Amino acid sequence: MSEVAIRIEGLGKCYRLRHQGAVRYNTLRDDLVNWMKAPFQFLSGREKKGACEQEDFWALRDISCEIKHGEVVGIIGRNGAGKSTLLKILSRLVDPTEGGADLFGRVGALLEVGTGFHPELTGRENIYLSGAILGMTRHEIQRKFDEIVTFAEIEKFLDTPAKYYSSGMYMRLGFAVAAHLEPEILVVDEVLAVGDVQFQKKCLGKMKDVSVSGRTVLFVSHNMSAIRSLCSRAILLKDGRVAADGDVEKVTEAYMALHTDSKAFAGNLAAHPGASGSKKVVFEWARVGHGDGVENGQFCIGDDLHIEFKIKAGAKVVESFLKLGIMMRSQDGIKLCSLVDSDSGFVMDDFCAECELSVKLEDMRLYPGTYYITLWVGDITSINTYHWVEECLSFEVIDGGKLTSRKLSRAGGLLFWTPEWKKNNIKQGHE
Template identity: 65%
Template sequence: MGNIAISVENLGKCYRIGQAQKRPENFRAAVRSFVTSPFEYLRSRLREPSADELFWALKDVSFDVKHGEVLGVIGRNGAGKSTLLKILSRITEPTTGRAKVYGRVGSLLEVGTGFHPELTGRENIYLNGTILGMKRAEIDKKFDEIVEFSGVEKFLDTPVKRYSSGMYVRLAFAVAAHLEPEILLVDEVLAVGDVEFQKKCLGKMGDVARKGRTVFFVSHNMTAIQSLCHRCIWLNEGGIADEGASGRIVGQYLQAFSTVTREQIWEHPEQAPGDDNIRIHRIAVSAEDDLDHARITVETPIKIQLEFWNFLQNALLSVSLHLFTLENTYVFDSPSPQKQCPTGLMRAACHIPRDLLNDGVYRVEIMILQNTSVRVFFHENLATFEVHDVERAIQWYGKWSGVIRPKLSWTLE
């Protein structure tokens, strides 16, 4: 197969959904169930299952991964990602098709598998390293690096049952990440630990990729997928929905499960978001010229209008607008001036100039402060809107890099 590291052809995995058994009503029923259960089990296994009893976790999946390629796999929970990894790791067998892996494989499917709670951190490094396929000489060579990466040197000779959950996963990932296979299968390991350690994990994954090893990376972290993987597969309901460049696939995936809501109105305060201090009446995102539902492009000035009921007597209020991308990247925070506000309906508007935002879907978060320090209202998703690219004489088929794409003043002499 030359340059192919992983070859998957018409792969399918079917599970038989079992029927829950009723609890015996009395002792006589329990004895009868105990005696007859082996025969009932054989009868149920020999009987041809109905369609309702079968669940296809994967169906007709085909793709190839080249040596040295970093492939991302995304999809909702239940899409078949973990089942695919278990088949590639030889934990379970496929029902149909075949999956071939060419090279030494290291799997990070469950961080911490192989750790014994009664053993110390030092002992578990050697135990877990052996389970992951490392020789003692390899572990000795990498021991100091593993300990430094984990940050648990002070507690290295303490039984891991006394570790916090964060210390446990740090040490487990440190051992697994320093294995040097030709092919690395990774399942959502960046979800463990604190933010600082997640960055270290991401950096380590990048190092593995830059050394030319093949990485098969499953994650819900879209930023990590886009930064590490050039190509991406989107699994949906057991099949491949699409595959291609990571930026394009991630964008399509996020937009498929997002709802653009440019305007929301609550006619009655008791039904509106808020509390006894503030209630939202209306939020609307529109083109600056105020045409209803006009298409917003990168060249469109945008107006975000907010109307809210204020129940605070003569409060000094300010409104802060936070804008996020669909990938949850913070774009900017824009606060309004403070104003002494009477009780009643208040109106605020934020104006975003043309040629600032890149094309994509954005989420509007609103915070209202009293005296610039006391938060009296907060909502993280009051509105969403999409900014479209414009047609150009020279066709551009990709998305420009970056969250914003401002039109700046240039000279070229």
């Protein structure tokens, strides 16, 4: 067997978009979100007919790489970066427009919910069908059947057509089939997006087993800690191209840093690519510093952290009561905290048009590493989001400072606490 499991050469996928004016292709998720936001507008938009324009849109371009047998590779990137398109091409569900991919081995794939199973066939029939597609004999599938059903926890619904399955059930069965039918190459898209925490853990455990047994795994996820714990290599896609490929630590850091350029967006947070919300009130700028004008983005344990920002009315009429929130994430994607103004006894009750705010986080105790800040402003009920600017600020915690000179490794944890220690010597009987 050759060393290479997957060889991708000059791969590109172009979609021809037909649209009226500026309407672009939406994913199902976009459609649903739009519908929830404005059900009637969504319907009328769908029905509208008029002059159709065509536009070529490259979802993937110039992708070339080799993945060796036994490599466990994370495919990461922001929404719309091309991850699922790449996996669909590798699973032969979608044809590339240019270039190609060779796969040397039997592929088991769990793609987005809704692909893979035949909706009219029952769970049982789908398991046999998937096995047959993978080139397994009936006997081989039978051997694995019980394991699949137990893993998926769908015993009761085995003889129900898949179209009646909830998305969680669909995903459970999809994953169980893909992982248990002994594929040489396992391709998994966003398995952690659906399903409860327990099942997610089970899936990660199973993927670990598959990878330890020397099989090749390609895993798409937005969960950087899962990617780090499972993969040794990661490929970062940005706008359909490879933006980074290599060591998982470095590439996941590059992913986290993608939209976090506080300097570039300091003057215009409304144009930040991670921004959403109705923009009734917007963050105009934001910065993180030491409160004394020093803003090199570096802190030591024990320093005070000052987050400062300006909010501005984006609409003519705004209510004077607002709610503000600050979220923080570590470089491995772990959510650290959600700071809400009212939790500190602060109430924004007299907003008129513009306001500068500062938030002081005293005696910061985070371990060395990079941290990312998301800002949120909404109405007082927290139901309506006016502006959400994802990971628009970052800061770095470095070694040293007034509290410790010890070199602190990331593996040591996240929090540097200095609790009070007490001792009580017990006298022994040998005086």
